[in-house]
Amino acid sequence: MATVDRLRGLLRASPGGRRVEKLQAHESFFTWRRSYYLKLALALTVAISLVYLVHDPAEGPSGSTWLGYGLGTAGAGLIVWLSWLGVRKRSFTTARGPIQGWLSAHVYLGLLLLLIGTLHTGFQLGFNIHTLAYVLMVLVIASGIYGAVAYGVLPARITLNRKGGELRSMLVEIEKLNDTALSLADRIDPEAHAVVVRSIAKIRLGGSAWEQLTGRYRSSDDARSLDSFFAMKKQQFGEAVGAARARPQAQSKPQPPPAAGMRSGTTMFVIDHIFDRGSDKAAVTLNKLLQVIADRKELVERVNVDITLRARLSVWLYLHVPLTVLLLVALLAHVLSVFLLW
Amino acid sequence: MQLIVRVTRRDGSVRESLHAGATSVGRAPINDVVLPGLLIAAQHLRITALAADRLGVDCPSSIGVRCNDGPVVVGQLEARVGDRLKLGTWQLRVEAAERGDALVVAISDTGSADRASSSALSLGESGLRMRRPALIGAAIVLLLCLLLPLLFRGLPPPDTVSRLLPTEHLWSSGPLSHGHRHLEGRCESCHDQLFVSVQDSRCLSCHAGIRHHASSNALLKQTGLDDASCASCHLEHGGPHAVLPAHAATCTDCHASEERSRQWKLDGAASDFAERHPAFLPTVNRLDPESGAWTERRLEATEAARDDSALKFPHDLHLDPAGIRGANGREVLQCRSCHQAERGEPGFPAIRYEAHCQSCHELELETAAGKLKLPHGDLASVRALLQPAFDKGLLTVPETPEASSRRRPGEQAERDLEARPVTGTVDDIVERGLCGLCHQFSGGKDALAELITPRLRRNWLVHSQFSHAPHQWVACKDCHAAAQSSLSQDLLLPPIATCRTCHGGAGDSHGIPSTCIDCHRFHQDQGPAMGPAAVPAPVATPVTAPEAGDPALPAEPAAPEPKV
Numbered sequence: 001m002a003t004v005d006r007l008r009g010l011l012r013a014s015p016g017g018r019r020v021e022k023l024q025a026h027e028s029f030f031t032w033r034r035s036y037y038l039k040l041a042l043a044l045t046v047a048i049s050l051v052y053l054v055h056d057p058a059e060g061p062s063g064s065t066w067l068g069y070g071l072g073t074a075g076a077g078l079i080v081w082l083s084w085l086g087v088r089k090r091s092f093t094t095a096r097g098p099i100q101g102w103l104s105a106h107v108y109l110g111l112l113l114l115l116i117g118t119l120h121t122g123f124q125l126g127f128n129i130h131t132l133a134y135v136l137m138v139l140v141i142a143s144g145i146y147g148a149v150a151y152g153v154l155p156a157r158i159t160l161n162r163k164g165g166e167l168r169s170m171l172v173e174i175e176k177l178n179d180t181a182l183s184l185a186d187r188i189d190p191e192a193h194a195v196v197v198r199s200i201a202k203i204r205l206g207g208s209a210w211e212q213l214t215g216r217y218r219s220s221d222d223a224r225s226l227d228s229f230f231a232m233k234k235q236q237f238g239e240a241v242g243a244a245r246a247r248p249q250a251q252s253k254p255q256p257p258p259a260a261g262m263r264s265g266t267t268m269f270v271i272d273h274i275f276d277r278g279s280d281k282a283a284v285t286l287n288k289l290l291q292v293i294a295d296r297k298e299l300v301e302r303v304n305v306d307i308t309l310r311a312r313l314s315v316w317l318y319l320h321v322p323l324t325v326l327l328l329v330a331l332l333a334h335v336l337s338v339f340l341l342w
Numbered sequence: 343m344q345l346i347v348r349v350t351r352r353d354g355s356v357r358e359s360l361h362a363g364a365t366s367v368g369r370a371p372i373n374d375v376v377l378p379g380l381l382i383a384a385q386h387l388r389i390t391a392l393a394a395d396r397l398g399v400d401c402p403s404s405i406g407v408r409c410n411d412g413p414v415v416v417g418q419l420e421a422r423v424g425d426r427l428k429l430g431t432w433q434l435r436v437e438a439a440e441r442g443d444a445l446v447v448a449i450s451d452t453g454s455a456d457r458a459s460s461s462a463l464s465l466g467e468s469g470l471r472m473r474r475p476a477l478i479g480a481a482i483v484l485l486l487c488l489l490l491p492l493l494f495r496g497l498p499p500p501d502t503v504s505r506l507l508p509t510e511h512l513w514s515s516g517p518l519s520h521g522h523r524h525l526e527g528r529c530e531s532c533h534d535q536l537f538v539s540v541q542d543s544r545c546l547s548c549h550a551g552i553r554h555h556a557s558s559n560a561l562l563k564q565t566g567l568d569d570a571s572c573a574s575c576h577l578e579h580g581g582p583h584a585v586l587p588a589h590a591a592t593c594t595d596c597h598a599s600e601e602r603s604r605q606w607k608l609d610g611a612a613s614d615f616a617e618r619h620p621a622f623l624p625t626v627n628r629l630d631p632e633s634g635a636w637t638e639r640r641l642e643a644t645e646a647a648r649d650d651s652a653l654k655f656p657h658d659l660h661l662d663p664a665g666i667r668g669a670n671g672r673e674v675l676q677c678r679s680c681h682q683a684e685r686g687e688p689g690f691p692a693i694r695y696e697a698h699c700q701s702c703h704e705l706e707l708e709t710a711a712g713k714l715k716l717p718h719g720d721l722a723s724v725r726a727l728l729q730p731a732f733d734k735g736l737l738t739v740p741e742t743p744e745a746s747s748r749r750r751p752g753e754q755a756e757r758d759l760e761a762r763p764v765t766g767t768v769d770d771i772v773e774r775g776l777c778g779l780c781h782q783f784s785g786g787k788d789a790l791a792e793l794i795t796p797r798l799r800r801n802w803l804v805h806s807q808f809s810h811a812p813h814q815w816v817a818c819k820d821c822h823a824a825a826q827s828s829l830s831q832d833l834l835l836p837p838i839a840t841c842r843t844c845h846g847g848a849g850d851s852h853g854i855p856s857t858c859i860d861c862h863r864f865h866q867d868q869g870p871a872m873g874p875a876a877v878p879a880p881v882a883t884p885v886t887a888p889e890a891g892d893p894a895l896p897a898e899p900a901a902p903e904p905k906v
Contacts (some may be wrong), residue, residue: 129512132487333483342533
């Protein structure tokens with residue numbers, strides 16, 4: 001059942017997923033029409049494997065036996081047909097069946113193609129155009145397998161990370177928090193304002209393809225400027241900080257993990273002592289400012305996680321699509337060269 | 343030097359002001375130029391026109407200012423005409439004024455803040471592309487794998503180029519067999535026409551004169567082999583030995599059929615050496631003892647394995663483990679004492695009197711007048727030498743042939759002319775006492791005896807090729823029951839069962855996997871040549887040198903005319 005839920009999440013997150021959901025609820029391309037294409041692919045796998053095992057050509061298994069030519073023709077046809085899906089899915093509302101059916105066929109017959117292509121070679125590989133076509137086919141299928149797995153796993157995590165929101169609303173929220181922080185900082189003093197302006201300038205959302213995929217984004221200098229801000233505030237509320245040092249650690253609020261929460265820990269320290277000194281208006285503003293900055297930081301991190309998950313969800317296409325074009329050309333060269341030197 | 347500040351707001355309104363000396367820019371109303379927006383400090387910049395093309399900038403705010411996408415600067419800097427300063431959402435552009443003594447600073451609201459948040463939010467925004475790499479890659483594959491090889495086929499490049507750039511060798515589906523390795527990379531040697539499969543004429547340009555599988559064009563037509571091309575059996579580009587049609591199906595497509603075997607008068611159908619292969623039917627020599635005429639024929643399955651040679655040679659006697667009387671006393675003969683393999687020869691060289699017999703069987707005759715030495719191979723001279731001694735009565739005619747006297751008791755006598763009557767001539771000596779020991783004579787009881795020139799076959803299984811070389815580790819007696827053979831007519835060939843003790847079928851995992859071509863050849867020594875069926879069948883060429891294992895060879899004499 002978990003798989004079904006996951007697949008449902010997948011549908012929700014996939015491009016055009018909502019439309020698909022409206023068209024045919026509770027049915028993903030994996031299990032389309034009671035896994036019709038899965039069963040078809042499995043049946044063909046068994047049948048082709050049996051024929052291959054029984055077939056005993058005089059020259060050994062290769063692409064030039066009747067079975068080799070047959071598998072080659074079927075494989076080439078499948079490659080062209082599966083590639084057509086790339087064009088076809090751009091207009092998936094046409095009358096020729098829903099997109100899940102096409103996608104289901106694409107996934108399962110694409111996997112079947114791995115068997116057909118491999119048996120077509122007769123395991124005769126070398127440094128030539130024929131093997132190039134085979135290697136490209138394997139790469140396309142491998143990237144496709146990654147894509148299918150990614151669509152099965154990542155959408156649920158994306159949904160979880162977004163907490164019901166959307167990326168656009170999260171970006172708008174960051175803008176709002178920036179504005180709020182600026183107006184709060186402006187009420188404290190010019191230096192606090194300058195610190196916040198600098199921190200806004202240094203917010204980094206997303207990054208290079210490598211950063212997006214690894215999820216390790218180059219750290220902005222945001223932390224350092226805010227630290228200097230706190231240093232200034234410490235100086236301003238020096239007495240309060242000094243008094244706080246004398247207080248037992250247990251009285252401070254629960255500390256987040258040290259690595260992530262050093263700054264917010266410091267923040268809480270400062271806030272505590274501002275309140276200790278009474279309802280200082282500037283201190284209340286500062287409290288609000290720090291809360292806003294903490295919220296913004298959490299949001300920025302979530303946006304970056306979202307970017308990473310979406311990058312990992314779509315990266316395979318940047319291999320799958322260009323490699324498919326290469327495969328089609330290599331396939332043409334493969335077929336032509338076979339008949340050129342017949 | 344005056345400074346003209348032109349502020350363009352987002353609503354399109356433009357306000358121009360003229361300033362002299364330092365001009366303050368900031369959010370606070372106190373500034374000379376007020377720029378709203380929380381990203382601007384209350385007092386952000388002080389700008390001064392230093393010259394007609396230089397603007398002095400002082401940024402007291404720790405927010406700083408960025409010039410031309412450079413680092414954020416706090417403090418003083420100098421901007422020139424064309425430089426851009428970024429200040430929150432505002433951009434200040436230094437421009438030359440129409441008047442010589444002024445400098446223009448055009449300030450406009452870009453709407454977007456100067457910050458890193460405009461980073462790539464997706465892989466597409468980070469610069470990853472699909473279409474461009476696809477098109478470039480496709481063009482490279484098309485060029486390197488199809489167009490260049492095609493071009494180089496039409497215009498053969500120099501070696502240096504073909505070593506670096508792909509040629510049609512890239513289209514090769516696999517390595518060539520050992521025999522054709524020297525043609526690697528020279529595709530046109532065989533593939534002389536594009537889109538046309540390799541023609542037999544290309545093969546026959548080197549393999550000229552190679553013959554077909556049947557003895558006549560009519561038979562070829564009947565078997566359907568007349569239009570078989572070389573490539574029907576010889577498949578290239580499949581590895582070192584691919585060109586040898588080792589797969590049984592190449593032959594058994596036809597030979598597994600009982601019906602076809604009957605139709606083509608073959609010994610029987612064969613599909614696997616271990617499981618289904620007809621018994622060996624040797625081709626033997628037959629001698630008519632009366633006339634001395636030779637015939638050659640294949641044995642029937644039910645017939646006793648007998649091969650006439652016109653020699654008397656009991657193997658059992660010569661291989662007596664107790665030894666026999668030799669030139670230097672008793673000696674124990676081995677098979678190799680006479681059958682000595684020669685390097686490079688598939689079988690054994692012919693038995694010769696001088697090499698193999700003479701040391702024991704010297705042609706010396708004891709007479710009352712002393713020893714008489716006789717030549718081998720010249721019966722007329724022998725008769726001439728004997729005649730004077732016979733006339734003088736120095737020679738005595740043996741009662742029975744000497745061979746019979748050497749026979750051990752209880753053993754079957756050599757089939758001989760024992761019944762021939764004594765003629766009272768020198769021939770009695772020749773037939774009974776001398777040559778008759780080993781040689782057979784023709785002629786009936788009343789006719790004049792003539793020595794029959796022996797014929798020792800070197801091959802009895804004419805449709806196969808057998809070599810002793812790979813079998814040398816097997817003891818002779820494992821296959822040949824020579825020690826039990828008392829007659830030279832005994833054909834000491836092993837039956838197929840003996841071969842099967844070691845040799846299995848093509849796919850056998852127990853015995854030595856043996857395919858059809860391990861023993862049989864497709865291309866015959868005689869008959870129509872390979873190639874277009876229209877070519878008339880060539881006349882069978884006589885074979886000049888006797889070859890062991892040569893299926894088409896007629897019986898060969900073992901030694902040149904051993905007349906005694």
